[in-house]
Amino acid sequence: TPPPAHILCTMVSLVSNAIGSVTDTAWTIFEAGRRVAALALVDAAVAVPPAKPLCDVALNALALKTSKGEPFMYYRPSLQQSVLLVLCHPSEGPSMCRTLAEAWDDCLRAEGLHVRRVELGEKVAAHLMLNTGEELRASLTGTDPTASVPAEVHRLQELVEQCRFLVFVHPIFWFDVPSQLKGFQESVLSSGFAFRKLPGNWLMNRAVGLIERVPVV
DSSP: OOOOHHHHHHHHHHHHHHHHHHHHHHHHHHHHHHHHHHHHHHHHHHHOGGGHHHHHHHHHHHOOBOTTSOBOOSSOOOSSSEEEEEEOOSOSSSOHHHHHHHHHHHHHHHTTOEEEEEEOOHHHHTTSSOOSHHHHHHHHHSOOTTOOSOHHHHHHHHHHHHOSEEEEEOOOBTTBOOHHHHHHHHHTSOBTTTBOOOOOOHHHHHHHHHHHTSOOO
16 A cells, blocks of 8 residues: 555655755855865965966856855955054063064065054954954854944954055964954954855865865875
């Protein structure tokens, strides 16, 4: 005898969900592959400037879009050949980091580059910590519907956009950067501004976990 109608409906639903899951996974992997290819092309264009026109043709062929449907920005434009030199040290007095920052400043200016210098002192660093849930969501999503991001963060993001190079001078505290620089990374170099996040996928996570274990010579 044929199975009851409700069992057939359940089986059809399970098969449909399985096909949909496989399709979504395949599409996510395909999109991730396109973004990896775009990243490789951008790196090649930066490393070998004569190859940039050819790389641009390939990037235009990929025609990547952001999650909002806007054209993907491969190269963030800089207004001038300038460097943003970020000095992060808890002490505002003499230090090896300050000496290194001054040496970088002198050498870069000697090469004809315009140097913009930012010190993550107590007054600046106070605005770079994610103190509220709204600030954390704005940093992770790249949106700020409640206008919770401090004006100092927007000012530093404008400096980043205006400069072509970033130079960080800082000590190492417990195998990591100081908290002031960590706040700069989380608040200023946030999602939607400095990078775009790919959607999560269990197969991609497993693939990344395997790649991490591949020995590199």
